[in-house]
Amino acid sequence: MPVQNKMWTLKLKTIFLQSWKTHIPKSSTTAATNDIKDILRTFKKYGVRQEGLAFSRKITRSMPIWYHRHADKKIRKLNHSEASICLKKNHKIFSVGEASDFVIHLGNLNHQPIANCECLPCVTTRVDTQCHNPNRCMNRAKDLLNTLPSKWDPRQQLPEDYEREQGAVGDYDQWSYFDPTVTTKGELSDSLRTFTHGELCNDLPDTRPYDGLNNGGHRWVLF
Ligand SMILES: [Zn+2]
Numbered sequence: 001m002p003v004q005n006k007m008w009t010l011k012l013k014t015i016f017l018q019s020w021k022t023h024i025p026k027s028s029t030t031a032a033t034n035d036i037k038d039i040l041r042t043f044k045k046y047g048v049r050q051e052g053l054a055f056s057r058k059i060t061r062s063m064p065i066w067y068h069r070h071a072d073k074k075i076r077k078l079n080h081s082e083a084s085i086c087l088k089k090n091h092k093i094f095s096v097g098e099a100s101d102f103v104i105h106l107g108n109l110n111h112q113p114i115a116n117c118e119c120l121p122c123v124t125t126r127v128d129t130q131c132h133n134p135n136r137c138m139n140r141a142k143d144l145l146n147t148l149p150s151k152w153d154p155r156q157q158l159p160e161d162y163e164r165e166q167g168a169v170g171d172y173d174q175w176s177y178f179d180p181t182v183t184t185k186g187e188l189s190d191s192l193r194t195f196t197h198g199e200l201c202n203d204l205p206d207t208r209p210y211d212g213l214n215n216g217g218h219r220w221v222l223f
């Protein structure tokens with residue numbers, strides 16, 4: 001479903017990517033709300049939702065972190081603390097990608113888990129954002145990311161990471177082969193599927209080729 005229009009993208013964001021209950025005032029009869037009602041009705045009818053075996057890191061990073069659609073419910077409890085307010089207001093962290101770039105600093109060898117840590121990322125963060133406790137905010141961002149299922153966590157190894165090598169397998173002229181790649185690529189709107197039904201699965205499939213030992217989920221039979 002290609003969606004170029006900006007308004008569309010905004011509506012899709014509200015409806016699919018965040019876990020807000022879509023609220024349409026009953027009394028309102030403006031063109032805009034009728035429009036959303038129509039969209040919702042149509043999407044419900046055709047079972048539109050984000051679905052795929054795996055998504056590219058670009059798509060997982062583009063998701064909004066706050067009220068992330070696929071996060072564990074406990075993410076809602078993390079929303080209103082001082083650290084979360086600081087993450088939004090001072091650090092301007094709104095997407096999964098921004099959060100995961102921020103938590104990388106926790107792995108800095110000079111970082112200490114204290115409020116007045118003097119490591120370079122903490123010092124820079126303090127100067128750039130007026131945050132007085134970068135360590136606290138980094139840990140909060142990590143808590144937020146930890147509520148994401150593996151399919152939606154860009155810090156995990158994703159099928160995309162090893163699919164490129166698998167692509168080379170197909171370079172046999174006379175053999176037709178089964179394309180083992182499962183990753184949905186492109187923009188966020190490319191993650192939407194119609195005619196979906198049943199339980200949504202957020203586990204990552206292991207599509208690495210079977211290596212003859214215990215690694216890799218599948219034996220790709222090439223004949
Ligand atoms: Zn530090």
Ligand SMILES: [Zn+2]
Pocket residue numbers: 083086087090091131132133134137
């Ligand atoms: Zn902060």
Ligand SMILES: [Zn+2]
Pocket residue numbers: 201202203
């Ligand atoms: Zn599953």
